Amino acid sequence: MGPLDSLIANLSRLPGLGKKSAVRMAFHLLKADSAYLTELGRQIATLKDHIVRCSVCGNYTEIDPCEICSDVRRDQTLLCVVEQVQDLMNLEATAEYRGLYHVLHGVIAPLDGVGPAELGLGRLERRLSDGSVREVILATNPTLEGDTTVLYIHRLLGAKGIKITRLASGLPVGGDLEYADRLTIARALKARAGIE
Amino acid sequence: MGPLDSLIANLSRLPGLGKKSAVRMAFHLLKADSAYLTELGRQIATLKDHIVRCSVCGNYTEIDPCEICSDVRRDQTLLCVVEQVQDLMNLEATAEYRGLYHVLHGVIAPLDGVGPAELGLGRLERRLSDGSVREVILATNPTLEGDTTVLYIHRLLGAKGIKITRLASGLPVGGDLEYADRLTIARALKARAGIE
Numbered sequence: 001m002g003p004l005d006s007l008i009a010n011l012s013r014l015p016g017l018g019k020k021s022a023v024r025m026a027f028h029l030l031k032a033d034s035a036y037l038t039e040l041g042r043q044i045a046t047l048k049d050h051i052v053r054c055s056v057c058g059n060y061t062e063i064d065p066c067e068i069c070s071d072v073r074r075d076q077t078l079l080c081v082v083e084q085v086q087d088l089m090n091l092e093a094t095a096e097y098r099g100l101y102h103v104l105h106g107v108i109a110p111l112d113g114v115g116p117a118e119l120g121l122g123r124l125e126r127r128l129s130d131g132s133v134r135e136v137i138l139a140t141n142p143t144l145e146g147d148t149t150v151l152y153i154h155r156l157l158g159a160k161g162i163k164i165t166r167l168a169s170g171l172p173v174g175g176d177l178e179y180a181d182r183l184t185i186a187r188a189l190k191a192r193a194g195i196e
Numbered sequence: 197m198g199p200l201d202s203l204i205a206n207l208s209r210l211p212g213l214g215k216k217s218a219v220r221m222a223f224h225l226l227k228a229d230s231a232y233l234t235e236l237g238r239q240i241a242t243l244k245d246h247i248v249r250c251s252v253c254g255n256y257t258e259i260d261p262c263e264i265c266s267d268v269r270r271d272q273t274l275l276c277v278v279e280q281v282q283d284l285m286n287l288e289a290t291a292e293y294r295g296l297y298h299v300l301h302g303v304i305a306p307l308d309g310v311g312p313a314e315l316g317l318g319r320l321e322r323r324l325s326d327g328s329v330r331e332v333i334l335a336t337n338p339t340l341e342g343d344t345t346v347l348y349i350h351r352l353l354g355a356k357g358i359k360i361t362r363l364a365s366g367l368p369v370g371g372d373l374e375y376a377d378r379l380t381i382a383r384a385l386k387a388r389a390g391i392e
Contacts, residue, residue: 002258003246007239010232015224016217027282028211030256034244036206041241043203045234047225050199060226062198086223 004030056127058103058120060085068092068101075099077134081124081153083107083141091139099137102127107145108152116152124153128162135163142169142187200226252323254299254316256281264288264297271295273330277320277349279303279337287335295333298323303341304348312348320349324358331359338365338383 001009004026011022029037053059054066061067068074068088078099082088088101104119128136138153140146154164170188171180180188197205200222207218225233249255250262257263264270264284274295278284284297300315324332334349336342350360366384367376376384 003239003243004256007236007243010236010239013232014221016220021212023282023285024212025210027280029240029243030247036209037243038241040203040206041237041239043199043206043237044225044240045237047199047203047233048230051226060200060223084223086219089219 053103053105057101058085058105059088059101073098076132078137079128079133079135080137080139082139083146083149087139087141099135100133104140104149107140107143108149109145116156119149121153121156125156128157128160133162135165138164138166140166142167249299249301253297254281254301255284255297269294272328274333275324275329275331276333276335278335279342279345283335296329300336300345303336303339304345305341312352315345317349317352321352324353324356329358331361334360334362336362338363 007029008019008022008026011017011025012019014022017025050062051060052062052064054061054064054069056065056069059066059068063070075098078097079102080088080091080097080099081102081104082091083104083106085103085105088103091097091101102124104121104124106114106119108114108116108119127133136153136157138150140149150166157164168191169184170191171177171184177185203225204215204218204222207213207221208215210218213221246258247256248258248260250257250260250265252261252265255262255264259266271294274293275298276284276287276293276295277298277300278287279300279302281299281301284299287293287297298320300317300320302310302315304310304312304315323329332349332353334346336345346362353360364387365380366387367373367380373381
Protein backbone atom coordinates (compact mmCIF):
# COMPACT_ATOMS: atom_id res chain seq x y z
CA MET A 1 0.00 0.00 0.00
CA GLY A 2 1.47 3.34 -1.09
CA PRO A 3 1.61 6.45 1.09
CA LEU A 4 -1.52 7.90 -0.52
CA ASP A 5 -3.57 4.74 0.02
CA SER A 6 -2.46 4.35 3.61
CA LEU A 7 -3.26 8.02 4.29
CA ILE A 8 -6.72 7.49 2.78
CA ALA A 9 -7.20 4.38 4.95
CA ASN A 10 -6.31 6.34 8.09
CA LEU A 11 -8.43 9.35 7.12
CA SER A 12 -11.41 7.02 6.56
CA ARG A 13 -11.28 6.18 10.26
CA LEU A 14 -12.18 9.75 11.19
CA PRO A 15 -15.81 10.34 12.18
CA GLY A 16 -18.15 11.36 9.37
CA LEU A 17 -15.64 10.51 6.65
CA GLY A 18 -16.45 7.73 4.24
CA LYS A 19 -14.03 6.41 1.65
CA LYS A 20 -15.03 9.08 -0.89
CA SER A 21 -14.55 12.03 1.48
CA ALA A 22 -11.23 10.58 2.62
CA VAL A 23 -10.07 10.38 -1.00
CA ARG A 24 -11.18 13.96 -1.65
CA MET A 25 -9.42 15.10 1.50
CA ALA A 26 -6.20 13.30 0.57
CA PHE A 27 -6.18 14.96 -2.84
CA HIS A 28 -6.86 18.31 -1.24
CA LEU A 29 -3.85 17.73 1.03
CA LEU A 30 -1.71 16.92 -2.01
CA LYS A 31 -2.52 20.37 -3.37
CA ALA A 32 -2.08 22.18 -0.04
CA ASP A 33 1.17 23.98 0.73
CA SER A 34 3.87 22.09 2.61
CA ALA A 35 3.93 24.46 5.61
CA TYR A 36 0.26 23.72 6.30
CA LEU A 37 0.85 19.96 5.97
CA THR A 38 3.81 20.06 8.33
CA GLU A 39 1.87 22.07 10.90
CA LEU A 40 -1.31 19.98 10.70
CA GLY A 41 0.70 16.76 10.83
CA ARG A 42 2.65 17.93 13.87
CA GLN A 43 -0.53 19.09 15.63
CA ILE A 44 -2.16 15.70 15.15
CA ALA A 45 0.92 13.69 16.11
CA THR A 46 1.56 15.69 19.29
CA LEU A 47 -2.05 16.41 20.27
CA LYS A 48 -2.03 14.16 23.31
CA ASP A 49 1.34 15.45 24.52
CA HIS A 50 -0.23 18.82 25.26
CA ILE A 51 -3.76 18.00 26.30
CA VAL A 52 -4.81 15.98 29.34
CA ARG A 53 -8.07 15.40 31.17
CA CYS A 54 -8.61 17.72 34.13
CA SER A 55 -8.21 15.58 37.27
CA VAL A 56 -11.10 17.45 38.91
CA CYS A 57 -13.83 17.70 36.26
CA GLY A 58 -12.61 15.64 33.28
CA ASN A 59 -12.48 18.61 30.87
CA TYR A 60 -9.66 18.61 28.31
CA THR A 61 -6.97 21.02 29.38
CA GLU A 62 -3.35 22.03 28.96
CA ILE A 63 -2.98 22.84 32.68
CA ASP A 64 -4.40 20.55 35.35
CA PRO A 65 -6.76 21.51 37.00
CA CYS A 66 -8.45 23.23 34.07
CA GLU A 67 -9.27 26.93 33.69
CA ILE A 68 -12.86 26.44 34.78
CA CYS A 69 -12.02 24.44 37.91
CA SER A 70 -9.37 26.97 38.95
CA ASP A 71 -11.60 30.00 38.34
CA VAL A 72 -12.59 31.18 41.85
CA ARG A 73 -15.10 33.67 40.42
CA ARG A 74 -17.29 30.80 39.22
CA ASP A 75 -20.18 29.62 41.37
CA GLN A 76 -18.70 26.77 43.41
CA THR A 77 -22.13 25.65 44.65
CA LEU A 78 -23.41 24.69 41.20
CA LEU A 79 -22.22 21.59 39.33
CA CYS A 80 -23.32 20.67 35.84
CA VAL A 81 -22.88 17.03 34.77
CA VAL A 82 -22.38 16.54 31.02
CA GLU A 83 -21.74 13.52 28.82
CA GLN A 84 -18.80 14.94 26.90
CA VAL A 85 -16.48 17.93 26.62
CA GLN A 86 -18.30 19.20 23.51
CA ASP A 87 -21.44 19.61 25.66
CA LEU A 88 -19.43 21.64 28.18
CA MET A 89 -18.20 23.86 25.34
CA ASN A 90 -21.74 24.37 24.05
CA LEU A 91 -22.96 25.31 27.53
CA GLU A 92 -20.02 27.71 27.91
CA ALA A 93 -20.87 29.26 24.54
CA THR A 94 -24.28 30.33 25.88
CA ALA A 95 -22.50 32.41 28.59
CA GLU A 96 -25.55 31.63 30.74
CA TYR A 97 -23.86 29.24 33.13
CA ARG A 98 -21.22 30.27 35.67
CA GLY A 99 -20.95 27.15 37.82
CA LEU A 100 -18.59 24.17 37.63
CA TYR A 101 -18.73 21.06 35.47
CA HIS A 102 -18.30 17.33 35.69
CA VAL A 103 -17.63 15.46 32.44
CA LEU A 104 -18.70 11.81 32.45
CA HIS A 105 -16.99 10.98 29.12
CA GLY A 106 -19.90 8.70 28.32
CA VAL A 107 -23.31 7.64 29.48
CA ILE A 108 -24.74 4.50 31.07
CA ALA A 109 -25.26 2.07 28.21
CA PRO A 110 -25.46 -1.55 29.36
CA LEU A 111 -25.55 -2.83 25.78
CA ASP A 112 -22.15 -1.19 25.15
CA GLY A 113 -20.81 -2.45 28.47
CA VAL A 114 -20.78 1.00 30.07
CA GLY A 115 -22.03 0.87 33.64
CA PRO A 116 -21.66 3.21 36.65
CA ALA A 117 -18.12 1.98 37.32
CA GLU A 118 -16.93 2.72 33.77
CA LEU A 119 -18.31 6.26 34.04
CA GLY A 120 -16.36 6.86 37.25
CA LEU A 121 -19.47 7.92 39.16
CA GLY A 122 -17.53 7.23 42.36
CA ARG A 123 -15.34 10.21 41.44
CA LEU A 124 -18.46 12.39 41.14
CA GLU A 125 -19.74 11.11 44.50
CA ARG A 126 -16.42 11.91 46.23
CA ARG A 127 -16.37 15.35 44.65
CA LEU A 128 -19.74 16.11 46.22
CA SER A 129 -18.85 14.73 49.64
CA ASP A 130 -17.48 17.98 51.08
CA GLY A 131 -20.91 19.60 50.91
CA SER A 132 -19.89 22.74 48.97
CA VAL A 133 -22.08 21.91 45.95
CA ARG A 134 -25.76 22.71 46.56
CA GLU A 135 -27.23 21.91 43.16
CA VAL A 136 -26.31 19.32 40.56
CA ILE A 137 -27.68 19.96 37.07
CA LEU A 138 -27.84 16.76 35.05
CA ALA A 139 -27.27 17.90 31.48
CA THR A 140 -27.11 14.54 29.72
CA ASN A 141 -28.87 14.20 26.38
CA PRO A 142 -32.62 13.54 26.40
CA THR A 143 -32.04 10.03 25.05
CA LEU A 144 -32.68 6.59 26.52
CA GLU A 145 -29.08 6.36 27.77
CA GLY A 146 -29.06 9.96 29.00
CA ASP A 147 -32.30 9.42 30.91
CA THR A 148 -30.97 6.17 32.43
CA THR A 149 -27.89 8.04 33.59
CA VAL A 150 -30.06 10.79 35.10
CA LEU A 151 -32.11 8.22 37.03
CA TYR A 152 -28.99 6.43 38.28
CA ILE A 153 -27.24 9.60 39.45
CA HIS A 154 -30.47 10.82 41.02
CA ARG A 155 -30.66 7.62 43.07
CA LEU A 156 -26.95 7.78 43.90
CA LEU A 157 -27.06 11.35 45.19
CA GLY A 158 -30.66 11.44 46.40
CA ALA A 159 -29.84 10.86 50.06
CA LYS A 160 -27.15 13.55 50.22
CA GLY A 161 -29.55 16.50 50.50
CA ILE A 162 -28.24 18.04 47.26
CA LYS A 163 -30.79 19.60 44.92
CA ILE A 164 -30.79 17.67 41.64
CA THR A 165 -32.21 19.19 38.47
CA ARG A 166 -32.04 18.46 34.78
CA LEU A 167 -32.25 20.52 31.61
CA ALA A 168 -35.74 21.29 30.37
CA SER A 169 -36.95 19.13 27.52
CA GLY A 170 -39.28 20.54 24.87
CA LEU A 171 -39.47 22.09 21.44
CA PRO A 172 -36.16 23.55 20.23
CA VAL A 173 -36.15 27.28 19.50
CA GLY A 174 -36.99 27.73 15.81
CA GLY A 175 -38.43 24.22 15.80
CA ASP A 176 -41.68 23.18 14.21
CA LEU A 177 -44.55 21.43 15.97
CA GLU A 178 -45.40 19.77 12.66
CA TYR A 179 -42.08 17.94 12.51
CA ALA A 180 -41.50 17.35 16.21
CA ASP A 181 -41.69 13.75 17.43
CA ARG A 182 -44.44 12.64 19.81
CA LEU A 183 -42.16 12.27 22.82
CA THR A 184 -40.84 15.82 22.46
CA ILE A 185 -44.37 17.20 22.11
CA ALA A 186 -45.50 15.17 25.12
CA ARG A 187 -42.63 16.51 27.24
CA ALA A 188 -43.17 20.08 26.06
CA LEU A 189 -46.86 19.75 26.98
CA LYS A 190 -46.10 18.28 30.39
CA ALA A 191 -43.55 21.01 31.17
CA ARG A 192 -45.70 23.85 29.81
CA ALA A 193 -45.16 27.12 31.62
CA GLY A 194 -46.95 30.44 32.14
CA ILE A 195 -46.15 33.33 29.82
CA GLU A 196 -43.62 35.74 31.32
CA MET B 197 -4.87 30.01 20.89
CA GLY B 198 -4.34 26.60 22.53
CA PRO B 199 -3.28 23.45 20.66
CA LEU B 200 -6.87 22.21 20.43
CA ASP B 201 -8.18 25.47 18.97
CA SER B 202 -5.36 25.75 16.45
CA LEU B 203 -5.89 22.12 15.41
CA ILE B 204 -9.61 22.86 14.93
CA ALA B 205 -8.73 25.97 12.88
CA ASN B 206 -6.47 23.92 10.60
CA LEU B 207 -8.96 21.04 10.29
CA SER B 208 -11.66 23.56 9.27
CA ARG B 209 -9.60 24.34 6.18
CA LEU B 210 -10.11 20.81 4.86
CA PRO B 211 -12.75 20.40 2.14
CA GLY B 212 -16.25 19.59 3.35
CA LEU B 213 -15.43 20.32 6.98
CA GLY B 214 -17.21 23.18 8.69
CA LYS B 215 -16.38 24.39 12.18
CA LYS B 216 -18.69 21.81 13.79
CA SER B 217 -17.24 18.82 11.95
CA ALA B 218 -13.72 20.05 12.71
CA VAL B 219 -14.57 20.24 16.42
CA ARG B 220 -16.06 16.74 16.34
CA MET B 221 -13.00 15.45 14.51
CA ALA B 222 -10.61 17.07 16.99
CA PHE B 223 -12.43 15.47 19.92
CA HIS B 224 -12.39 12.15 18.12
CA LEU B 225 -8.61 12.51 17.73
CA LEU B 226 -8.28 13.24 21.46
CA LYS B 227 -9.87 9.86 22.16
CA ALA B 228 -7.88 7.98 19.51
CA ASP B 229 -4.80 5.99 20.45
CA SER B 230 -1.42 7.69 20.26
CA ALA B 231 0.05 5.29 17.68
CA TYR B 232 -2.72 6.22 15.23
CA LEU B 233 -2.18 9.95 15.87
CA THR B 234 1.57 9.65 15.36
CA GLU B 235 1.10 7.72 12.13
CA LEU B 236 -1.61 9.98 10.69
CA GLY B 237 0.36 13.09 11.67
CA ARG B 238 3.52 11.77 10.04
CA GLN B 239 1.62 10.75 6.89
CA ILE B 240 0.17 14.23 6.50
CA ALA B 241 3.42 16.05 7.29
CA THR B 242 5.49 13.97 4.87
CA LEU B 243 2.84 13.42 2.17
CA LYS B 244 4.56 15.61 -0.39
CA ASP B 245 7.99 14.13 0.29
CA HIS B 246 6.84 10.84 -1.20
CA ILE B 247 4.39 11.82 -3.89
CA VAL B 248 5.15 13.84 -7.02
CA ARG B 249 3.33 14.55 -10.27
CA CYS B 250 4.27 12.20 -13.10
CA SER B 251 6.34 14.24 -15.55
CA VAL B 252 4.61 12.50 -18.47
CA CYS B 253 0.90 12.44 -17.60
CA GLY B 254 0.54 14.51 -14.40
CA ASN B 255 -0.76 11.58 -12.29
CA TYR B 256 0.33 11.49 -8.64
CA THR B 257 3.06 8.91 -8.20
CA GLU B 258 5.88 7.71 -5.99
CA ILE B 259 8.06 6.83 -8.98
CA ASP B 260 8.35 9.13 -11.99
CA PRO B 261 7.12 8.26 -14.62
CA CYS B 262 4.07 6.69 -13.00
CA GLU B 263 2.98 3.04 -13.11
CA ILE B 264 0.49 3.70 -15.90
CA CYS B 265 2.93 5.57 -18.15
CA SER B 266 5.61 2.89 -17.71
CA ASP B 267 3.22 -0.01 -18.34
CA VAL B 268 4.10 -1.18 -21.86
CA ARG B 269 1.08 -3.52 -21.94
CA ARG B 270 -1.26 -0.52 -22.04
CA ASP B 271 -2.55 0.75 -25.36
CA GLN B 272 -0.07 3.49 -26.31
CA THR B 273 -2.31 4.75 -29.14
CA LEU B 274 -5.13 5.84 -26.83
CA LEU B 275 -4.89 8.92 -24.60
CA CYS B 276 -7.61 9.98 -22.17
CA VAL B 277 -7.56 13.61 -20.99
CA VAL B 278 -9.05 14.15 -17.52
CA GLU B 279 -9.46 17.19 -15.28
CA GLN B 280 -8.01 15.66 -12.12
CA VAL B 281 -6.33 12.56 -10.71
CA GLN B 282 -9.56 11.47 -9.00
CA ASP B 283 -11.16 11.15 -12.45
CA LEU B 284 -8.26 8.98 -13.61
CA MET B 285 -8.79 6.76 -10.55
CA ASN B 286 -12.52 6.45 -11.29
CA LEU B 287 -11.82 5.50 -14.89
CA GLU B 288 -9.24 2.94 -13.73
CA ALA B 289 -11.79 1.52 -11.29
CA THR B 290 -14.07 0.59 -14.21
CA ALA B 291 -11.27 -1.63 -15.63
CA GLU B 292 -12.73 -0.76 -19.06
CA TYR B 293 -9.93 1.51 -20.20
CA ARG B 294 -6.43 0.26 -21.02
CA GLY B 295 -4.89 3.33 -22.69
CA LEU B 296 -2.82 6.19 -21.28
CA TYR B 297 -3.89 9.36 -19.48
CA HIS B 298 -3.20 13.05 -19.42
CA VAL B 299 -4.19 14.96 -16.28
CA LEU B 300 -4.90 18.66 -16.81
CA HIS B 301 -5.11 19.48 -13.07
CA GLY B 302 -7.89 21.92 -13.87
CA VAL B 303 -10.15 23.12 -16.62
CA ILE B 304 -10.38 26.30 -18.69
CA ALA B 305 -12.18 28.82 -16.48
CA PRO B 306 -11.55 32.42 -17.55
CA LEU B 307 -13.41 33.78 -14.51
CA ASP B 308 -10.92 31.98 -12.24
CA GLY B 309 -7.98 33.12 -14.38
CA VAL B 310 -7.31 29.63 -15.76
CA GLY B 311 -6.54 29.75 -19.47
CA PRO B 312 -4.81 27.31 -21.87
CA ALA B 313 -1.37 28.37 -20.61
CA GLU B 314 -2.22 27.64 -16.96
CA LEU B 315 -3.44 24.16 -17.93
CA GLY B 316 -0.16 23.41 -19.69
CA LEU B 317 -1.89 22.45 -22.92
CA GLY B 318 1.46 22.97 -24.67
CA ARG B 319 2.70 19.93 -22.76
CA LEU B 320 -0.25 17.90 -24.13
CA GLU B 321 0.48 19.15 -27.66
CA ARG B 322 4.17 18.16 -27.44
CA ARG B 323 3.20 14.76 -26.09
CA LEU B 324 1.08 14.12 -29.18
CA SER B 325 3.69 15.38 -31.65
CA ASP B 326 5.44 12.01 -32.19
CA GLY B 327 2.30 10.59 -33.80
CA SER B 328 2.02 7.45 -31.65
CA VAL B 329 -1.36 8.45 -30.19
CA ARG B 330 -4.23 7.86 -32.63
CA GLU B 331 -7.22 8.79 -30.47
CA VAL B 332 -7.63 11.39 -27.74
CA ILE B 333 -10.65 10.87 -25.48
CA LEU B 334 -11.63 14.13 -23.80
CA ALA B 335 -13.08 13.04 -20.45
CA THR B 336 -13.65 16.42 -18.84
CA ASN B 337 -16.86 16.92 -16.88
CA PRO B 338 -20.04 17.77 -18.84
CA THR B 339 -20.04 21.28 -17.35
CA LEU B 340 -19.63 24.71 -18.92
CA GLU B 341 -15.90 24.74 -18.12
CA GLY B 342 -15.44 21.12 -19.18
CA ASP B 343 -17.19 21.78 -22.48
CA THR B 344 -15.10 24.92 -23.08
CA THR B 345 -11.97 22.88 -22.50
CA VAL B 346 -13.19 20.22 -24.94
CA LEU B 347 -13.81 22.86 -27.62
CA TYR B 348 -10.41 24.46 -27.07
CA ILE B 349 -8.47 21.17 -27.18
CA HIS B 350 -10.48 20.07 -30.21
CA ARG B 351 -9.43 23.24 -32.04
CA LEU B 352 -5.82 22.88 -30.84
CA LEU B 353 -5.45 19.28 -32.04
CA GLY B 354 -7.88 19.35 -34.94
CA ALA B 355 -5.27 19.81 -37.64
CA LYS B 356 -3.03 16.99 -36.42
CA GLY B 357 -5.08 14.16 -37.90
CA ILE B 358 -5.74 12.62 -34.49
CA LYS B 359 -9.21 11.24 -33.79
CA ILE B 360 -10.80 13.23 -30.98
CA THR B 361 -13.74 11.83 -29.00
CA ARG B 362 -15.46 12.63 -25.75
CA LEU B 363 -17.38 10.65 -23.15
CA ALA B 364 -21.04 10.08 -23.92
CA SER B 365 -23.42 12.38 -22.10
CA GLY B 366 -26.87 11.16 -21.06
CA LEU B 367 -28.88 9.70 -18.23
CA PRO B 368 -26.76 8.13 -15.48
CA VAL B 369 -27.34 4.41 -14.84
CA GLY B 370 -30.01 4.11 -12.15
CA GLY B 371 -31.04 7.69 -12.88
CA ASP B 372 -34.58 8.90 -13.21
CA LEU B 373 -36.03 10.72 -16.20
CA GLU B 374 -38.39 12.51 -13.84
CA TYR B 375 -35.55 14.20 -11.97
CA ALA B 376 -33.09 14.66 -14.83
CA ASP B 377 -32.40 18.23 -15.96
CA ARG B 378 -33.45 19.42 -19.43
CA LEU B 379 -29.91 19.57 -20.81
CA THR B 380 -29.18 15.98 -19.81
CA ILE B 381 -32.42 14.77 -21.36
CA ALA B 382 -31.71 16.78 -24.53
CA ARG B 383 -28.23 15.24 -24.81
CA ALA B 384 -29.53 11.74 -24.11
CA LEU B 385 -32.14 12.21 -26.83
CA LYS B 386 -29.62 13.55 -29.34
CA ALA B 387 -27.18 10.67 -28.66
CA ARG B 388 -29.89 7.99 -28.67
CA ALA B 389 -28.68 4.61 -29.91
CA GLY B 390 -30.15 1.41 -31.31
CA ILE B 391 -30.83 -1.47 -28.92
CA GLU B 392 -28.03 -4.05 -28.92
